[in-house]
Amino acid sequence: MQVAxxxxxxxxxxxxxxxxxLGHQVACHDVDERRLRPLRDGKAPFHExxxxxxxxxxxxAGRLRPEPELAAAVQDADVVFIAVGTPPKEDGSADLRYVExxxxxxxxxxxxxxxxxxxxxxxxxxxxxxxxxxxxxxxxDVAVVSAPEFLAEGTAVxxxxxxxxxxxxxxxxxxxxxxxxxxxxPESAPRLLTDRRTSELxxxxxxxxxxxxxxxxxxxxxxxxxxxADVSMLSRAVGLDSRxxxxxLRPGIGYGGSCFPKDxxxxxxxxxxxxxxxxxxxxAHATNEAQWRRIADRAGALLGxxxxxxxxxxxxxxxxxxxxxxxxxxxxxxMAHLAGAGxxxxxxxxxxxxxxxxDLAGVAQAASAEEAIQGxxxxxxxTEWATYRDDLxxxxxxxxxxxxxxxxxxxxLDHDALRAAGWTVKGVGL
Ligand code: NAD
Ligand code: UGA
Numbered sequence: 001m002q003v004a005x006x007x008x009x010x011x012x013x014x015x016x017x018x019x020x021x022l023g024h025q026v027a028c029h030d031v032d033e034r035r036l037r038p039l040r041d042g043k044a045p046f047h048e049x050x051x052x053x054x055x056x057x058x059x060x061a062g063r064l065r066p067e068p069e070l071a072a073a074v075q076d077a078d079v080v081f082i083a084v085g086t087p088p089k090e091d092g093s094a095d096l097r098y099v100e101x102x103x104x105x106x107x108x109x110x111x112x113x114x115x116x117x118x119x120x121x122x123x124x125x126x127x128x129x130x131x132x133x134x135x136x137x138x139x140x141d142v143a144v145v146s147a148p149e150f151l152a153e154g155t156a157v158x159x160x161x162x163x164x165x166x167x168x169x170x171x172x173x174x175x176x177x178x179x180x181x182x183x184x185x186p187e188s189a190p191r192l193l194t195d196r197r198t199s200e201l202x203x204x205x206x207x208x209x210x211x212x213x214x215x216x217x218x219x220x221x222x223x224x225x226x227x228x229a230d231v232s233m234l235s236r237a238v239g240l241d242s243r244x245x246x247x248x249l250r251p252g253i254g255y256g257g258s259c260f261p262k263d264x265x266x267x268x269x270x271x272x273x274x275x276x277x278x279x280x281x282x283x284a285h286a287t288n289e290a291q292w293r294r295i296a297d298r299a300g301a302l303l304g305x306x307x308x309x310x311x312x313x314x315x316x317x318x319x320x321x322x323x324x325x326x327x328x329x330x331x332x333x334x335m336a337h338l339a340g341a342g343x344x345x346x347x348x349x350x351x352x353x354x355x356x357x358x359d360l361a362g363v364a365q366a367a368s369a370e371e372a373i374q375g376x377x378x379x380x381x382x383t384e385w386a387t388y389r390d391d392l393x394x395x396x397x398x399x400x401x402x403x404x405x406x407x408x409x410x411x412x413l414d415h416d417a418l419r420a421a422g423w424t425v426k427g428v429g430l
Pocket of ligand 2: 121149151152154249254256259
């Protein structure tokens with residue numbers, strides 16, 4: 001089929017490139033030229049494992065086309081995906097101006113009988129709003145379908161090509177046609193066809209469940225610290241119950257990224273606007289807001305109660321490993337807090353760069369983990385990149401640090417080996 005994807009970010013490009021990989025003819029459009037330019041050279045504009053190879057192959061084969069003109073992107077399209085951002089508004093609710101803007105812009109451009117798909121995460125009722133916008137423009141021939149994306153950054157290509165389920169909501173014929181775009185994917189993934197509002201809300205529900213798990217295990221880790229229990233064994237013991245399952249039971253510094261924080265707040269705001277309370281979701285958010293502060297307090301306590309004048313090395317800037325994405329990365333708030341309290345902070349990440357923001361002005365980016373650790377009074381591991389576990393010479397690093405004192409805020413390292421290498425190690429809930 002002829003496909004257009006509007007918004008060439010993590011979701012839009014993965015969707016576009018992978019649909020091209022499945023054999024469709026895809027035009028990717030973005031208002032930001034920096035998102036399109038690298039595609040011409042067969043490269044993704046951000047780091048995502050496996051994406052460069054698919055982009056290169058599909059661009060080379062002429063099936064994936066970066067298209068700076070909206071009209072040219074959609075003029076022959078059977079299906080148009082909206083994959084622009086849905087950032088939070090002041091009150092936590094989703095800001096739909098970009099999604100609605102795209103619907104308005106394409107309303108006069110779409111070929112007869114085209115289908116408009118929301119791939120962005122949008123609250124229930126958004127599809128109805130878009131259908132209304134199209135109707136007002138005399139485009140009742142265009143159906144709106146919800147097809148939310150469930151990829152996680154760092155594993156996005158695999159998540160697309162080996163999905164656990166595919167979800168489509170909207171008028172049955174149109175939803176089935178959109179579903180058929182994904183025919184090349186493993187049949188083992190259930191294709192769920194439902195009404196549009198259920199599909200839209202299911203996306204928020206999925207993220208809320210996962211975020212709540214992370215917050216609950218963080219709360220339990222804090223309790224482990226208080227009562228002298230070990231959260232890693234506790235996670236195993238709980239996760240081996242097949243009704244619970246082993247994933248998303250890793251405690252740490254709290255969840256970050258462009259989705260969990262925003263989507264949990266959006267679902268709480270949505271509930272409030274509809275006269276319903278979601279206290280569990282609200283608590284997941286509150287616990288998450290507190291978690292990075294607990295790590296900051298822990299760092300302060302390890303340094304004798306005052307971080308002023310202390311050298312702190314932070315390993316990891318990205319919100320999780322295998323991505324250069326720093327949106328809502330909890331480590332940034334930790335670093336701003338420590339620097340604000342007078343610490344000299346040096347941060348390293350294999351890929352991510354510190355953003356240019358005033359509260360991080362005092363934080364330096366180190367070229368290597370070794371450079372960050374040199375002379376440090378405390379090392380805080382914030383993002384569990386494999387290279388910190390597998391490649392870093394912790395024995396040499398113990399000699400280079402001023403004090404070999406480590407706070408592993410992800411419980412990601414081999415603490416016995418570190419102690420043997422001379423480090424004093426603390427984790428979360430251990
Ligand atoms: P992103 O910021 O990486 O990409 C959005 C892109 O849309 C940007 O490049 C922006 O320039 C472009 N854009 C904005 N307005 C536009 C317009 N009018 N026309 C063309 N392009 C426009 O965002 P993302 O991370 O890909 O997320 C997009 C949506 O998908 C959000 O609703 C998000 O919640 C959802 N989502 C994200 C992920 C994820 O892991 N990042 C996973 C599932 C769902
Ligand atoms: C998440 C979901 O996993 C995707 O299914 C969803 O499509 C996506 O949000 C979205 O809607 O954008 P992502 O944010 O890329 O994907 O990454 P996750 O692996 O879910 O991690 C989110 C945050 O939770 C990270 O900060 C991570 O460090 C943290 N986390 C995760 C934990 O602290 N503990 C865990 O056990 C798992």
